[in-house]
Amino acid sequence: MELTVGPNQFFWPAEQWSTFYRELAGTPVDRVVLGELVCSKRLPFYQDRIPEALAALADAGKEAVLTSLALVTLKRERKLTAELAEMGVTVEINDLTALANLPQGTGFHVGPLINVYNEGTLAWLASLGAKRVCLPPELPLASVETLARAASGLGVAIEVWGHGRLPLAVSGRCYHARLHKRTKDNCQFACEADPDGLEVRTLEGQPFMAMNGVQTLSDSYACADYHIEALAAAGVSALRLSPQSHGFSGLCQAYRARLNGESPRGALASEVRKISPDIRLSDGFLTGPCGASWSADPASA
Amino acid sequence: MEIVCPAGTPAALRAAVKAGAHTVYCGFNDETNARNFPGLNFDRSEMRDGVAFAHSHGAKVLVAVNTFPRAGDQPVWHRAIDDAENAGADAVILADPGLLDYAARTHPGLRLHLSVQAAAANADIINYYARTFGVKRVVLPRVLSVPEIAAINAETEAETEVFVFGGLCVMAEGRCSLSSYATGLSPNMNGVCSPASHVEYHNDNGALDAKLGGYTIHRAAKDEPAPYPTLCKGCFSAGGQTGHLFEDPASLNAEQLIPQLHKAGVTALKIEGRQRSKSYVAQVVRNFRAAVDALEAGQPLPQGMLARLSEGQAMTTGAYKKTWR
Numbered sequence: 001m002e003l004t005v006g007p008n009q010f011f012w013p014a015e016q017w018s019t020f021y022r023e024l025a026g027t028p029v030d031r032v033v034l035g036e037l038v039c040s041k042r043l044p045f046y047q048d049r050i051p052e053a054l055a056a057l058a059d060a061g062k063e064a065v066l067t068s069l070a071l072v073t074l075k076r077e078r079k080l081t082a083e084l085a086e087m088g089v090t091v092e093i094n095d096l097t098a099l100a101n102l103p104q105g106t107g108f109h110v111g112p113l114i115n116v117y118n119e120g121t122l123a124w125l126a127s128l129g130a131k132r133v134c135l136p137p138e139l140p141l142a143s144v145e146t147l148a149r150a151a152s153g154l155g156v157a158i159e160v161w162g163h164g165r166l167p168l169a170v171s172g173r174c175y176h177a178r179l180h181k182r183t184k185d186n187c188q189f190a191c192e193a194d195p196d197g198l199e200v201r202t203l204e205g206q207p208f209m210a211m212n213g214v215q216t217l218s219d220s221y222a223c224a225d226y227h228i229e230a231l232a233a234a235g236v237s238a239l240r241l242s243p244q245s246h247g248f249s250g251l252c253q254a255y256r257a258r259l260n261g262e263s264p265r266g267a268l269a270s271e272v273r274k275i276s277p278d279i280r281l282s283d284g285f286l287t288g289p290c291g292a293s294w295s296a297d298p299a300s301a
Numbered sequence: 302m303e304i305v306c307p308a309g310t311p312a313a314l315r316a317a318v319k320a321g322a323h324t325v326y327c328g329f330n331d332e333t334n335a336r337n338f339p340g341l342n343f344d345r346s347e348m349r350d351g352v353a354f355a356h357s358h359g360a361k362v363l364v365a366v367n368t369f370p371r372a373g374d375q376p377v378w379h380r381a382i383d384d385a386e387n388a389g390a391d392a393v394i395l396a397d398p399g400l401l402d403y404a405a406r407t408h409p410g411l412r413l414h415l416s417v418q419a420a421a422a423n424a425d426i427i428n429y430y431a432r433t434f435g436v437k438r439v440v441l442p443r444v445l446s447v448p449e450i451a452a453i454n455a456e457t458e459a460e461t462e463v464f465v466f467g468g469l470c471v472m473a474e475g476r477c478s479l480s481s482y483a484t485g486l487s488p489n490m491n492g493v494c495s496p497a498s499h500v501e502y503h504n505d506n507g508a509l510d511a512k513l514g515g516y517t518i519h520r521a522a523k524d525e526p527a528p529y530p531t532l533c534k535g536c537f538s539a540g541g542q543t544g545h546l547f548e549d550p551a552s553l554n555a556e557q558l559i560p561q562l563h564k565a566g567v568t569a570l571k572i573e574g575r576q577r578s579k580s581y582v583a584q585v586v587r588n589f590r591a592a593v594d595a596l597e598a599g600q601p602l603p604q605g606m607l608a609r610l611s612e613g614q615a616m617t618t619g620a621y622k623k624t625w626r
Contacts, residue, residue: 071473073422073449081425096398096421100429115475115489117369120399138478138487139372146372168479169472169533172422172444173626175547179540184626200539200546203510203517209479211539211546216472218482284485290514291482 001228001259002030002238003252004134004159006112007037007067007092009167009242010212011191014046020243021053025060027252030238032057033065033092033111035084038170039213040069040077041187054089065090068098070113071170071214092134099128107131112161112240113170117143119150126154134159134240137166137222141230141286148235157237163251163272164242165197165210166218166282166291175211184214195245207280218292220282225268226295227286228258247275269296302563302570302596304589305363305462307582309341309575314351316579318360321590325355326363326394327575333381334365335418336575337492345384352389361391367416368492369397369475379403386411394440395419396475401434415439417464418475418489424456431459438462440571443470443553444620447561454566463562466585467573469553469619471533479532483514495531502527519550554616559592559602562621 005024012020024032034053036043050066057064066089068081082101084091093099094111102108110133116122122133133156135144148158176198177187191198197210197217207219224231224239231239241248241255254271257263263271269281284293306322308314317325328334330342343351352362364385370378378397382404385393393411395401396418404413417440421427430436438460441450454461472479474488481487484499495513503510511519511530518535521527528534528550537546555562559570570593572585592602620626 071420071422071444071476072426073445075452078423078425095426096429097423097426100425113476115369115397117397117489118372118375118399120370120375120403121397122399124398124402136478138481138489143372150372166478166482168482169477171472171547172442172620173471173548177626179542179546198539200537203520203536203538203543205538206516208483208516208537216479216533216547285478285481288485290485291478292514 001232001236003028003162003255003259004031004033004238004240005029005252006134006164006240006242007033007035009038009165009215009217010195010197010245011039011042011045011189012195012245013192014049016195016245017046018049018053020248022056023249024252025056025062027249028256029062029241029252031063031065033067033109035067037067037070037094037111037113038215039174039191040074040080041189042191042213043080063090065092065109067092067111068094070094070167071172072097073172102129105129110134112136113167116147119147122147122150122156123154126151126156130156132157132159132238134161137161137285138291139285141227141234144231144236144286145234152235158235159238159240160224160231160236161222162224162239162241163255164221164244166220166222166285167215168209168218169216171214171216174214175216176213179211187213218282220280220292220294221272221276222285223269223272223281223283224286225258225272226265226283229265244276250275266296302559302593303568304586304593305569305571306586306589307467307572307575307577308351309336309338309577310579311343311347311351313575313577313579313582314362315354316583317586318355318358320583320586322360322586324361324363324391324569325351326365326571327351328365328367329381329384331377331381332371332490332492333368333378335367335416335488335492336365337368338576341576345388348384348388348390356389362389363392363394363414364388364390365394365416366400367394367396367418369418369489370400371490375399375403379407382408382411392437401430401436405434412437414462416475417442417470420473420475422473424453427453427457427459431457438568440464442474444473446626447558447565447621450562450567451565460568461566462569462571463555463567464553464573465555465559465562465570466589467553467577469548469551469617471548471619477533483516483532485514495529500530549617551617553619555618555621556589556592557602558618558621559596563596
């Protein structure tokens with residue numbers, strides 16, 4: 001199975017952004033999707049660094065892919081989305097708006113924020129040129145299996161969310177700005193203070209979600225450790241790792257070792273916990289009673 | 302302007318039609334529509350009768366088949382589209398591209414509307430849906446301001462329909478798995494959000510805690526109203542603050558914006574509430590019908606027409622005003 005690094009969901013200082021992609025070139029991953037997924041206001045801060053990152057990744061033998069924005073509303077965002085098709089790099093669509101801009105016959109990838117829930121939608125996207133689909137994290141393993149079977153007949157590679165905070169929702173409203181009593185137009189980039197999202201707890205202090213500008217994420221970090229054999233048997237061709245601000249190279253290596261059969265079931269989760277001691281893990285969308293469930297937790301079984 | 306009214310039951314359909322609805326929307330009683338609640342929706346013969354009743358009173362019926370078909374079980378959703386056409390529906394409301402593709406290929410005479418669950422939020426994607434599947438009308442997501450809606454209408458031939466009253470989704474519809482994360486049931490796959498089956502109330506020394514999927518997301522002091530614990534309208538803490546971090550537990554009421562929405566080129570005004578009683582539906586429909594009739598006649602809008610229904614309940618114009626964002 002291959003490893004794909006998804007687009008960074010958070011807003012990092014430009015230098016940290018560059019360093020991250022420089023280091024990624026040295027990790028055992030096969031594919032890197034980069035660019036702005038969540039908020040078009042963040043892009044100008046690092047846009048001019050994208051070509052250099054693309055070149056470094058290509059030199060290191062990685063496939064480099066550019067993401068579209070997750071929710072396109074403004075004129076400026078429509079223009080940005082249209083321009084993606086002209087960059088000469090494969091585009092991962094994360095809003096169907098990007099489809100309207102791709103020249104007919106251009107191959108493209110489909111990201112996890114597009115609702116590919118069934119064979120009909122998969123076949124329709126394949127007929128338009130989809131070569132690779134990262135399924136929405138919400139799908140249960142049974143659906144993943146059905147879709148992976150259908151995809152093999154269509155020549156489409158299937159990817160599944162393997163690691164990182166789960167993208168749960170996207171809005172027109174910026175919650176970081178709202179928390180600081182600002183509007184989205186005057187957000188003053190409040191989200192930059194939270195490089196992995198801002199923890200949101202329940203009234204009993206239970207960790208629950210994370211806010212990231214207009215995006216809402218899970219508090220827990222997905223970890224596919226316990227399902228890798230089932231996913232491989234289903235014909236899933238890649239796991240997606242979602243960037244985090246610390247220890248990411250080590251995570252890539254740990255996932256690689258697990259995929260190579262060098263570490264047993266459960267060892268990857270331990271390794272992930274070693275790298276990020278404070279995080280909670282989940283894999284409930286695949287087989288659990290709810291998304292937040294975790295295989296190693298007896299209550300989730 | 303056309304008012305598009307909810308009908309969760311055959312009785313609500315008849316009430317809405319008698320109260321002056323131009324159009325009623327409803328769904329089959331299964332997971333093919335996004336209001337899949339027990340005791341709600343239409344079986345096949347009720348749908349045929351409902352359409353016949355509406356047509357005999359000069360009203361139209363739209364059938365929502367707006368969840369995302371489950372892999373391996375697409376025939377259930379395909380049959381819903383087939384049966385909607387057989388029942389005489391004036392249009393089907395769809396969100397899933399695979400279903401739109403199916404409907405466009407196998408039912409070329411059937412009028413297609415794009416559900417709000419597709420979250421089509423700009424003119425490029427709306428025109429793409431119109432061009433690709435022949436979609437005639439798009440229900441706009443509740444994340445757009447009135448000027449943005451006007452800009453969309455200036456660039457597209459497709460009709461637009463917007464929500465003016467009832468529940469307010471603050472996340473882009475069809476792209477939210479908060480409910481599924483906390484409860485295992487989702488709007489996209491199961492047609493439910495923050496399902497009642499996962500709600501628990503606990504009385505703690507007079508304070509009433511509301512939990513969803515085991516997460517405490519609201520606490521009402523004695524004598525304080527206890528709203529239904531909908532995830533995005535829950536109470537949370539972050540960054541040292543506690544409160545309604547995403548959205549207050551408020552309903553949408555855009556009655557005063559009707560003239561602006563009309564000027565923005567909107568074709569239809571949608572009222573949310575298929576889960577509401579027939580008397581509620583009838584009253585809301587009467588008021589909105591009076592408002593659009595007044596508008597057409599060039600008369601001022603009746604003021605505060607929904608005050609009785611909104612009493613004690615917070616109201617917002619949501620994203621229609623840009624400052625909301």
